[in-house]
Amino acid sequence: MNAGGNCVDITISVKPQVIFENNSVLIQCGAGYDANNNPDKRVFVNNQTNNTDYYLIRNSNTRQSLRCEVNGGNPLATLKWSCYDGIQSDENSQSSAISTVNWIAANLSDSACICSASHILGWTDRRFVNMHVYYEPNPPTCTLGSANVSKGVLNVTLNSNVSITCKSEGNPTPEKFTWTWPTSHPSEGNTLSLNKIQISHDGLYMFSVENIMKPSIGQVVNGRSNTTFDVNIQYPPTITNAESNLVAIEGTNFSINCKVSLGNPKETFVAWKRESNVTAENVGQLIIFLNISRTDEGNFTCVARNRMTSTGSAEKDGVDNNTFMSMFSIKQKYSDLLPYLLR
Structure with a gap:
């Protein structure tokens, strides 16, 4: 007999009896399922019913x-997995429908794995497994x-206050943040403060x-990520x-050298300015007076400048200056300058 396209067992029951010729005989034929062989209508996934x-x-x-199981039933329940690209294998026993799905933990995202159960009598059920995918920071x-910076050189200026704040996403959310200083001195937290x-x-x-990361299968793993910054x-x-108080012989050639110790950056602009004139008198470390005369007397300032480009803030000039006061002699004779030269 065929019921809804599915084969069912046919049973014939004949009760032993004495039969006389020309008398009628009763033979019973039955088809169907034994109600006592229905599945227990519970779906177990990894031994959990929820x-x-x-x-x-x-x-x-x-x-x-993941393992899915339905106990009892004749015939047994049918199980089907939907779980990433996992491979399903059925391992039924005499009393239970059992199905396992296997896959490799690759580049996966959070999802749901579903075990669907059905029975020829029309019973269906399913269990959801909420998949949580851990990943390192x-x-x-x-x-x-x-x-916004991720690594590399950070330019900061002398005597400034610096605060570097970092973040990183992971699952579970990262909770441990550590800074290791050039001196190997560690500090905790996601912000580095240098005052x-x-x-x-x-x-x-x-x-x-x-x-x-604590997976359901396998060992606990510490997920780590890091970056480095070179603070310049x-x-x-x-x-x-x-x-200061420099002395020159009138009528001679005279020069003043502005000695400069380079800063950082090393590129340096040096210029001379005269007190009575705000414009540059001379560019470079050396200022030269040819055939100097008393009209050249005065205060001269040497200005040394570099351009500092700090990360995350506006550029600014680094400046140092020194004023040299030239006291040029108004005497013609070299002997009149001797007291100045011997000082």
Whole structure:
């Protein structure tokens, strides 16, 4: 007999009896299912009857597995998995329908795996497994002033206050943040604060972020990510000679050298200015007077300047200056200058 396209068993029951010729005989034929052989209408996934949660680590390349089971029934229930691109295998026993789905933890995202159960008598049910995909923290991104930075050189100026704040996404959300200083001194938190920066703050700083991933199958894994910054301290040039009250012999050639210790950046612009004139008298470290006369007397200022480009803030000039006062003799004779020269 065929019921709805499915084969069912036919049973014939004949009760032993004495039969006389020309008398009628009763033979009973029955078709159907034994109600006592229905499944218990519960779907177990990993031995749980409720929708459940499952955790795996993205790109761990570990084998993952879920088991679905329905007990009882004749015939047994039919099970079907929908779970990523997993491979389903059925392992029925005499008393239970059992199906397993297997897959490899690759580049996956959060999803739901579903075990659907059905029976020829019209019973259906299913269980959801909420899939949570763990992944290690992403490479950190940071801010310094108005600049977004991820790694590399950070330019900061001497005596300034610096605050670098970093963030990173992961699943679970990262909770451990560590800065390692050039001195190997560590500090906790996602913000690095350097107050009144000195040359000693120069060097390589590493920021590390960490989360803890506990998968349903496999070992606990600490997810880590880090980035490094080379903090470059910028400072102005310095004029190192402090000569003043210079004496020259009238009628001779005379020069003053402005000695400069370079700052950072090293590119330096040096110019001379006269007290009575705000415009540059001369560009360069050396100012030369040819056939000097008393009209050349006065105060001359040497100005040394570099351009500091701090990360996340406006450019500014680093400036140092020194004023040289020239006292040119009004005497014609060399002997009149001797007391000045011997001082």
